[in-house]
Amino acid sequence: MCAHSSGAIGFPLRLLAREVYDRVVAIKGDRQVALITGEERIEPPGARYFLCTVEAMPLRSTVRAHGDGAQNGSLAFVALDEAQLAADRERGHVFTDRLLHARGREETMLLGAATIEPLVRSLIPSAAIETRPRLSTLRHIGSRKLSRLPPRSAIVAFSVEQVYAVAEMLRRYRGGAAVVMGALSPETRNRQVAMFQSGEVDYIVATDAIGMGLNLDVNHVAFASLTKFDGIRQRRLIPAEMAQIAGRAGRHQTDGTFGTLAGAKGPAPEFSEEEIYAIEEHRFAPLTKLFWREAQPRFDTLGMLIADLESPPAQPELAPAVEAIDLAVLKRLAGEDLADDVKGPGMVRRFWEVCSLPDFRQLGPDVHARFVARLWQELRGGYLGADYVAARIAELDRVQGDIDTLQGRIAAIRSWAYICQRPDWVLARDEMAARARGVEARLSDALHGRLTERFVNRRTAILMRTLGTDPALLPVSLAQDGALLVEDEPIGRIDGFRFTVDHSASHDDRKMLLAAGEKALPRILSERADALVASGMEGVSLAGGALHWEGHELARVEDNGDPLDPRLAPARELGFLPESVRARLLSALSEWLSGQLVPLAPLAKLAQAARNPEAGSQARALLLNLLAGHGVVARENAGIEHLPREMRPFLRRLGVTFGALDVFAPALLKPAPRALLHTLGRDRRPLQESMQPVIETGGRLPAGYRPLGKQAVRVDVAEKILRAAHRTRAETAKRRFALDPALAISTGLTRESWMRLLAAAGFRCLPARRMAEGAFGPPAPDLWQWQPGRGRKPRTKPASRAPANSAFAALADLKVP
Numbered sequence: 001m002c003a004h005s006s007g008a009i010g011f012p013l014r015l016l017a018r019e020v021y022d023r024v025v026a027i028k029g030d031r032q033v034a035l036i037t038g039e040e041r042i043e044p045p046g047a048r049y050f051l052c053t054v055e056a057m058p059l060r061s062t063v064r065a066h067g068d069g070a071q072n073g074s075l076a077f078v079a080l081d082e083a084q085l086a087a088d089r090e091r092g093h094v095f096t097d098r099l100l101h102a103r104g105r106e107e108t109m110l111l112g113a114a115t116i117e118p119l120v121r122s123l124i125p126s127a128a129i130e131t132r133p134r135l136s137t138l139r140h141i142g143s144r145k146l147s148r149l150p151p152r153s154a155i156v157a158f159s160v161e162q163v164y165a166v167a168e169m170l171r172r173y174r175g176g177a178a179v180v181m182g183a184l185s186p187e188t189r190n191r192q193v194a195m196f197q198s199g200e201v202d203y204i205v206a207t208d209a210i211g212m213g214l215n216l217d218v219n220h221v222a223f224a225s226l227t228k229f230d231g232i233r234q235r236r237l238i239p240a241e242m243a244q245i246a247g248r249a250g251r252h253q254t255d256g257t258f259g260t261l262a263g264a265k266g267p268a269p270e271f272s273e274e275e276i277y278a279i280e281e282h283r284f285a286p287l288t289k290l291f292w293r294e295a296q297p298r299f300d301t302l303g304m305l306i307a308d309l310e311s312p313p314a315q316p317e318l319a320p321a322v323e324a325i326d327l328a329v330l331k332r333l334a335g336e337d338l339a340d341d342v343k344g345p346g347m348v349r350r351f352w353e354v355c356s357l358p359d360f361r362q363l364g365p366d367v368h369a370r371f372v373a374r375l376w377q378e379l380r381g382g383y384l385g386a387d388y389v390a391a392r393i394a395e396l397d398r399v400q401g402d403i404d405t406l407q408g409r410i411a412a413i414r415s416w417a418y419i420c421q422r423p424d425w426v427l428a429r430d431e432m433a434a435r436a437r438g439v440e441a442r443l444s445d446a447l448h449g450r451l452t453e454r455f456v457n458r459r460t461a462i463l464m465r466t467l468g469t470d471p472a473l474l475p476v477s478l479a480q481d482g483a484l485l486v487e488d489e490p491i492g493r494i495d496g497f498r499f500t501v502d503h504s505a506s507h508d509d510r511k512m513l514l515a516a517g518e519k520a521l522p523r524i525l526s527e528r529a530d531a532l533v534a535s536g537m538e539g540v541s542l543a544g545g546a547l548h549w550e551g552h553e554l555a556r557v558e559d560n561g562d563p564l565d566p567r568l569a570p571a572r573e574l575g576f577l578p579e580s581v582r583a584r585l586l587s588a589l590s591e592w593l594s595g596q597l598v599p600l601a602p603l604a605k606l607a608q609a610a611r612n613p614e615a616g617s618q619a620r621a622l623l624l625n626l627l628a629g630h631g632v633v634a635r636e637n638a639g640i641e642h643l644p645r646e647m648r649p650f651l652r653r654l655g656v657t658f659g660a661l662d663v664f665a666p667a668l669l670k671p672a673p674r675a676l677l678h679t680l681g682r683d684r685r686p687l688q689e690s691m692q693p694v695i696e697t698g699g700r701l702p703a704g705y706r707p708l709g710k711q712a713v714r715v716d717v718a719e720k721i722l723r724a725a726h727r728t729r730a731e732t733a734k735r736r737f738a739l740d741p742a743l744a745i746s747t748g749l750t751r752e753s754w755m756r757l758l759a760a761a762g763f764r765c766l767p768a769r770r771m772a773e774g775a776f777g778p779p780a781p782d783l784w785q786w787q788p789g790r791g792r793k794p795r796t797k798p799a800s801r802a803p804a805n806s807a808f809a810a811l812a813d814l815k816v817p
Contacts (some may be wrong), residue, residue, distance in 0.1 A: 002027050004106060008050035009055040009078030009433040010098055012085055012212060014039065015186040023049040028345030036201060039417035040437065054080065055094055057102060060722040078104035082212065083112030083120075084287065089231065092291030093321035099123070103296070115240055118286045122317050136250040138243075142278045143262035144222060145640055147173055152204040154210060155261060156230040156245050166224055166261070167205045167455040176456030180206035180214070183362065185410045187444035190213075192451060201456055211245040219251040220259045239278040239285075242271070246279055292318035293327075297352075299345040302334045323389060326366040329372050332353040338373060341380075354379060358418060361411040371415070379425060386428040390435065397749045399446035403454065407448040412647060413440045476520035484524065496552030497525050497573040521576040529577055530583045537592040547589055555589060557680055561611070564597050564604040565590070566680075599672035602655050602665050604633060609654055619647045622663065626656065630683050631668030632704050632715055638663045659719035660726075660761045661706060666716050669704045679704070692747035693717040706760075708753040717747055722756070722761045729786055736766060738781040762788055 002005035002024060011017040014037045020111055021035040032638035036056045040217035050058060078308055080102060099110060100123065110120065110127070111730050120127050146169050149155070155170075155177070157163045163181060178196040180189055182694075193214060196204045202217065208228065223245070229237050240376040250256025258279065262268040271279075292315075297308035309327050312320050330352060333339055343772070344349045354376050359368040378384050393619065396413045413436055420433040421427050460665075476484060483490045484499065491502045532549065540549050547554045547568070555568040568590055609615055610623035621642055623632045642664060643651075644661075648658060655665045667673070671691045677683040687697060688702035695705065697712050705712040713721075721744050729737055744754035755765060764787050767781035 001077045001079065004077040006048040006075045007079070007104065008052060008102075009079040009081060009101070010052050010057050012054060012082045012091075012095075013186075014053055016081070017051045017053055017192060018186070024049055024051060038076035039414055039421060041421045041433070041436070050075070054085075054091070056097055057098055060297060074103070074105040076106045077108075077109075077677070078102050079109040079111060081111045083110045084116040086116065086119075086290040089291065089322045091556060093293035093295075093324070094796060096290045096292045096318065097295040099290070104248075104338060113240065113244075114282075115282075115284050115287050116290075116325045119288075119290055119317050120622060123290075123315070134247075134282060136255045137254045138246055138249060138280055139255065139257050139270065140280060141220070141257045142257045143260045143268045145263040146170065146261065147263075149174075149203070149222060149261075150220050152217060153202070153222055154204045154206060154216065154218045154248055155222045155224055156206055156208065157224040159225075160207075162224055162797050163205050163207060164263060164455075165264075170203050170205065171455050171457050174203060176452075177203035177205045179451050179455055180204060180210055182207055182209040183407050183411070184413065184447065185440060185444045187253065188410070188451070189446045192446045193458070195452070199729075208241070208245055210248055211241070213811060214248070216248055216252070218248050219250070219254075219256055221246045221256070222261045223259070223269060224261045224264065226260070226271070232580070239275050242275060243282065243368075244286065248724045253703040267441075289319040290317060291321040293321040293324075299348040299352065302342060303346055305348055306334065310501060325359050325365055325368060325587075326356040329369045331366065332369045333373055333376070336373070338376060350379075351376065353422075357415065360414040360418070361408065371459040371591065372697075375419070382704050383427045384419070384425055386426070387418065388433060389426055389432045389564065393432070393435050393439055399442055403447065403450045406443055406450060410440060410443045410447060413443060463593070476524065478524050478528075484520070494524065494528070494549040496554065497571070497576070498550075499551045499573070499576075508816070522578055522719075524583045525577050527561050529569075529581050533585060533588045537588060540589070540592060542593070542596055542676075544679070547593065555586065557593070559680075559682065561607060562604065563600040563607055564594060566593070566597075568593070597644050599670070599676055603627070603673065603677075605654055606631075606656075606665065615650070615803065616644075616647060618643045619651060622651070622656075625656075626663065626665065630703055631665040632674070633663050635659065635661055635663055654767055657716070657719065660722040662715040664704070664715050664719075669714060669716050674703065692748075694753075706757075708749070708760075711745070711749060711753040713749060713753070713757060720759055721747070721757060722748075725758060725761070725763060726786075729784075736783040736785050737783050739763075752758065758784065762786055 001009060006599060009017075009020065011020070017035060017037055018040075021033060022297055025033045028049060031044050031046050032048045034044065034050045035042040037052060038053060045239055049175070052058070057078075057080075065757060073381060079099050080095070083099055086092050088095070097121075114131065117129055118513055146155075146166070148491070155166050157166055160181065160183075163179060167177045176190040178201055180192055183194070189209075193204070193216065195201055197217060204210070204218070204558045210216070210526060223242075227243070228233055229235075246256075246258035248256075249258055260269045262273065270717040281407070290311040294311055295310045298304050305775065309330075310320070333351075333355065334342075337553055339351070340704060342348055357368075357375070359365075361368070378388065381500055393413065393416055396409045398409070401409070417433065420429055420436050424431055424433050466693055478494060479485055484492045485495055489500050492499055499518070532538075540547055540554070542548075542557070546556045552573070553571045554574070555570045558567040558569050560567040570586060574585070577585065606623050606626055610620050612620075615623070617638070621639050622633075625638050635658075640658070652658075655667055657664055657666055661707070669691060671689060674683070674691055675689060678685075678687040683703050685704045686700055688705070691704065691714060692718070693714050695712050696704070697707055697710055701707055701712055704714055706715055706718050724743050725739050728739055732738075739758070741754050744757070745751070748758070758765070764785045766783040766785055769781050771777075771779055
């Protein structure tokens with residue numbers, strides 16, 4: 001066409017016309033190219049090339065190409081695509097009319113299947129027949145279950161219910177499928193096809209709408225059924241129809257396969273040997289009749305119009321067209337009152353044009369006739385007002401609803417898009433047509449979204465394609481929020497070094513998501529480990545005897561006898577790390593932990609001395625008691641009576657204080673080491689974070705405190721108070737002496753608690769005699785007397801002697817050499 005000065009091509013589908021329009025615009029420019037369909041009209045004033053649906057083709061030589069000095073005003077080139085559709089029950093008469101009468105001044109081309117060749121030779125004897133063989137081959141491979149279908153397959157069904165059922169199964173087991181049905185708008189259909197073509201999904205489920213006008217990279221076509229309802233009855237597809245659909249498999253020189261779908265309810269459909277031979281060898285019975293209807297009826301009266309439209313053809317190759325919906329609507333409305341004033345050729349022609357409105361909603365002649373009747377009521381007076389049309393369009397501008405609801409609105413808006421293309425029907429035609437196209441685009445986007453949401457699990461589709469590949473090539477990435485993504489689809493989360501599958505995944509998907517995550521974990525976790533080491537362990541914390549990061553455990557801290565260098569037991573999640581990376585991470589964690597454990601240096605010093613054989617058994621025994629008490633042990637439990645006095649200086653150099661009631665390391669009574677011991681899980685007693693000198697008792701006491709009734713005092717504070725008492729005793733050099741409670745009270749002790757503390761240390765209170773009644777002056781102070789051993793009584797138990805007749809009685813007389 002582009003080699004001629006002007007031309008037109010009629011296509012069976014609006015989307016095909018649009019596709020070729022875009023290609024011709026790229027060659028000739030948008031000022032020379034027009035697009036004319038029932039619902040869209042782009043017709044620049046200088047247009048020379050027309051891309052149309054067959055129904056919208058320029059009729060004979062009545063349309064002039066602008067600027068073309070063509071003889072008789074005709075187009076230089078005219079083509080009709082899919083000419084064999086002249087045998088179609090619904091639209092055949094339109095194709096037959098264009099086949100018989102649409103002619104180019106210089107060249108006319110009829111494109112179609114070889115089955116129409118005998119009829120073309122008979123009807124147009126002067127036609128030159130040229131054939132183009134298929135470059136690829138089709139091969140039958142029998143029945144396949146859905147789970148065994150190869151990728152890049154198309155599954156063809158012949159009912160909406162079957163399409164939905166197959167698509168649901170593919171979503172569950174193969175990640176989903178694109179869906180193509182005749183009821184979809186062209187925009188939605190194109191976006192679904194684009195999703196398949198781009199490889200986002202590997203399967204497409206379609207009705208027989210796939211058989212025409214869709215160029216797909218399909219390797220295999222599977223028929224879910226071999227029967228269809230043709231509007232009158234349920235019948236088996238003819239071989240030519242089977243081949244039209246199966247021919248979608250393979251393109252150019254790429255071979256394809258076809259077969260049937262097994263595993264559904266009932267027996268699997270099967271091709272007969274004759275059908276397989278016909279499809280593989282491209283041998284089909286030729287067409288014997290083309291449907292025809294008078295294309296130029298008379299408009300004198302409605303009766304004459306109906307009679308002309310029902311008149312039989314004169315040529316034997318033609319058959320009367322089956323009553324189309326436009327004629328059915330005309331006959332219904334002609335018998336109603338609204339047609340009484342339809343008189344005169346102009347009014348009859350206009351009434352017929354309204355009845356020819358396509359039934360986009362596919363609701364049948366009765367429902368469509370009511371819509372046409374309402375439209376005629378508005379149109380009979382002239383034009384449809386812009387406000388009226390805008391209100392009808394606005395009613396449909398809603399993207400809420402399910403798939404069926406959106407399909408119904410798209411069908412309705414297509415009707416209004418068709419109406420708005422008529423220049424003699426609507427005022428402000430261009431504005432209303434633009435509004436209708438905008439609403440259709442929004443509804444199509446919403447419908448595409450609903451179809452994708454229902455029938456596509458993009459995550460599963462991606463994983464099905466990539467799970468068998470090299471793990472290093474798996475397109476897995478980690479988002480800032482910790483989500484693990486495969487091509488931007490979440491499959492789970494990584495918190496710390498723990499991978500958890502996406503909670504929204506179904507039970508069937510969890511195993512696959514886990515496998516995908518585990519394939520990528522060594523690489524992802526290695527990157528996280530290296531980043532953590534490089535950050536200096538930023539965010540790592542010590543709690544509950546373990547190291548934590550991002551709320552998850554990295555390693556348990558196990559006591560190995562060295563408080564400053566404990567053993568780390570890595571969490572199970574670190575097992576996904578390569579050995580070298582894990583060793584590097586554990587080394588960095590150990591280094592970080594050593595820095596945190598510096599406040600435990602006094603405890604480490606005691607532990608080291610307890611392991612030294614030169615310290616002597618008695619000193620080592622006392623040190624072990626101190627270590628068991630984490631720096632504090634009551635004097636009566638310390639075993640101090642066995643400690644030689646000459647060992648005390650050695651222990652004092654280690655930081656050990658021998659108190660009146662307790663043996664302790666003062667450095668370990670500070671908040672930092674106490675908190676660390678509690679955090680490490682070594683000290684399971686309640687934590688006193690600030691280590692106050694005096695606290696109220698209640699329940700279990702924190703470490704480092706001595707109970708005094710309702711209060712408890714820190715052992716080093718108790719020792720300070722007791723030393724002050726002994727200093728007072730020494731200074732007075734008297735058997736009985738007075739003690740000042742000011743120091744104790746300043747620390748927070750009550751007098752009662754102070755007296756309990758002194759009593760525990762061997763001080764006995766001698767209450768002062770009360771003043772006589774009427775006496776004046778300060779009361780006499782209480783006196784104290786120190787009685788060594790009174791406060792601390794050894795816990796001894798009399799040795800039991802074995803009975804005289806016991807076998808062990810003789811042991812009592814043995815002497816150790």
